Amino acid sequence: MTDGNNLSITAQKNRETCELSSVVGSLCSHIHHVMSTYRRKGLELPLPSRNSIIEIVESLRAVIFPGYFGTSELDSSNICFHVGATLDHVRRALQEQIKRGLCFSCDDTKEDCSLCSRKALDASEHFMERLPAIQQLLTTDVQAAYEGDPAAMSPDECIFCYPGILAITNHRIAHELYRLGIPLIPRIISEHAHSITGIDIHPGATIGESFFIDHGTGVVIGETAEIGKNVRLYQGVTLGAKSFPLDADGKPIKGIKRHPIVEDDVIIYSGATVLGRITLGKGSVIGGNVWLTSSIPPGTVVTQAGTKDGKKNSEGKSLK
Numbered sequence: 001m002t003d004g005n006n007l008s009i010t011a012q013k014n015r016e017t018c019e020l021s022s023v024v025g026s027l028c029s030h031i032h033h034v035m036s037t038y039r040r041k042g043l044e045l046p047l048p049s050r051n052s053i054i055e056i057v058e059s060l061r062a063v064i065f066p067g068y069f070g071t072s073e074l075d076s077s078n079i080c081f082h083v084g085a086t087l088d089h090v091r092r093a094l095q096e097q098i099k100r101g102l103c104f105s106c107d108d109t110k111e112d113c114s115l116c117s118r119k120a121l122d123a124s125e126h127f128m129e130r131l132p133a134i135q136q137l138l139t140t141d142v143q144a145a146y147e148g149d150p151a152a153m154s155p156d157e158c159i160f161c162y163p164g165i166l167a168i169t170n171h172r173i174a175h176e177l178y179r180l181g182i183p184l185i186p187r188i189i190s191e192h193a194h195s196i197t198g199i200d201i202h203p204g205a206t207i208g209e210s211f212f213i214d215h216g217t218g219v220v221i222g223e224t225a226e227i228g229k230n231v232r233l234y235q236g237v238t239l240g241a242k243s244f245p246l247d248a249d250g251k252p253i254k255g256i257k258r259h260p261i262v263e264d265d266v267i268i269y270s271g272a273t274v275l276g277r278i279t280l281g282k283g284s285v286i287g288g289n290v291w292l293t294s295s296i297p298p299g300t301v302v303t304q305a306g307t308k309d310g311k312k313n314s315e316g317k318s319l320k
Contacts, residue, residue: 056094063131098124101185134172167216169193198219206225211231226259231267241258
């Protein structure tokens with residue numbers, strides 16, 4: 001290769017370096033604005049890691065449903081070792097992510113926030129203590145999926161394959177963290193499930209046992225929704241807010257109860273939209289594509305053709 005070619009290659013590399021340096025400089029020139037707008041403490045403390053949180057959730061899924069997720073080489077001789085080793089790792093990793101979430105939202109400007117560390121330790125311990133209850137709830141959800149879908153050949157198929165089971169698993173994990181007052185992390189967990197299933201459940205929603213979402217795509221459940229036992233939803237159902245009260249500055253008021261209360265044994269069919277702080281009475285049936293903004297008494301059947309009070313009748317049963 002000639003000296004001229006070597007000089008040409010060197011010049012090209014220098015130009016590329018200069019171009020990259022210009023891009024880096026341009027991005028970094030705005031860094032203080034970005035940090036002051038989107039982060040409360042600049043670069044002093046690390047944010048929660050989305051990848052680490054997802055790994056924690058997948059490890060928990062492998063503990064709640066051992067053998068179905070994670071390693072499948074489990075039997076009576078090693079399952080306790082597997083569960084114990086996995087939870088030991090999860091406990092430490094979760095504590096770190098909780099601390100990062102707390103520090104991110106903490107008003108203390110110190111880089112080393114010992115209060116957040118203590119809170120993270122307490123929260124992670126409380127969460128671990130709740131895992132058996134979470135597992136028990138999910139057992140009822142799996143059974144509800146199997147009994148509620150004639151296409152399901154076994155509960156195992158529901159665990160392996162059903163997006164509703166994946167979404168409710170993430171939700172029940174996220175909801176416990178939400179109840180503990182952990183910022184940011186519960187929403188990351190719920191939105192991860194949303195991104196892969198199309199089911200959007202806010203971690204604040206309260207959901208009773210034996211909950212089943214059939215098919216699932218397009219389901220939306222708002223933050224303050226309260227759902228009882230043995231409730232079944234189909235694809236495209238929205239449990240949303242009718243309106244957003246505004247404060248004096250024209251901004252939505254946070255923390256008010258604005259989503260539906262769904263009592264026990266309610267079925268809501270595909271495409272139905274239920275809005276506002278209304279109550280769907282026990283045993284009611286909401287037909288497909290219904291728009292509902294008023295409370296209904298127990299045993300009501302609502303279809304596009306009209307409303308019929310009373311216990312579930314042949315009309316309600318025949319909607320499946």
